[in-house]
Amino acid sequence: xxxxxxxxxxxxxxxxxxxxxxxxxxxxxxxxxxxxxxxxxxxxxxxxxxxxxxxxxxxxxxxxxxxxxxxxxxxxxxxxxxxxxxxxxxxxxxxxxxxxxxxxxxxxxxxxxxxxxxxxxxxxxxxxxxxxxxxxxxxxxxxxxxxxxxxxxxxxxxxxxxxxxxx
Numbered sequence: 001x002x003x004x005x006x007x008x009x010x011x012x013x014x015x016x017x018x019x020x021x022x023x024x025x026x027x028x029x030x031x032x033x034x035x036x037x038x039x040x041x042x043x044x045x046x047x048x049x050x051x052x053x054x055x056x057x058x059x060x061x062x063x064x065x066x067x068x069x070x071x072x073x074x075x076x077x078x079x080x081x082x083x084x085x086x087x088x089x090x091x092x093x094x095x096x097x098x099x100x101x102x103x104x105x106x107x108x109x110x111x112x113x114x115x116x117x118x119x120x121x122x123x124x125x126x127x128x129x130x131x132x133x134x135x136x137x138x139x140x141x142x143x144x145x146x147x148x149x150x151x152x153x154x155x156x157x158x159x160x161x162x163x164x165x166x167x
Contacts, residue, residue, distance in 0.1 A: 001013070020048065024049040024052050025135035028131045049090070063083050089137050096127065
């Protein structure tokens, strides 16, 4: 995917990642730490986090297409390199979201074999700690990537002097 309605697809797709990856990270933390949220949010978040993992390479491919069509600057290079890290924070969020959902599913599995020790407090704590760490890393990475993209796009492009009639 290269363009959408005449605009580079990357600038549209990136908004999905900027919203959906932190949202999935937040839902992961809620479902890992709060049993009532887990019952309602674990499955939708498992689906959402997998969708995000699928969107990341589409978005980075569109970004690489765009990179070949803009001036090569150190800021663009930095943004491109940081963008390549998004998959490495999206994957742990998705894996943990799937594990949290599977454990919630196993909790209600009467008479069926379980694999992820749904009654184990120790496993719950480990998953919660890993979920908070993965979510924090994902949100921080999205911030770094987004900031570098904004810097590459807008640095030196906006006149910060007051417009006529402004004080």
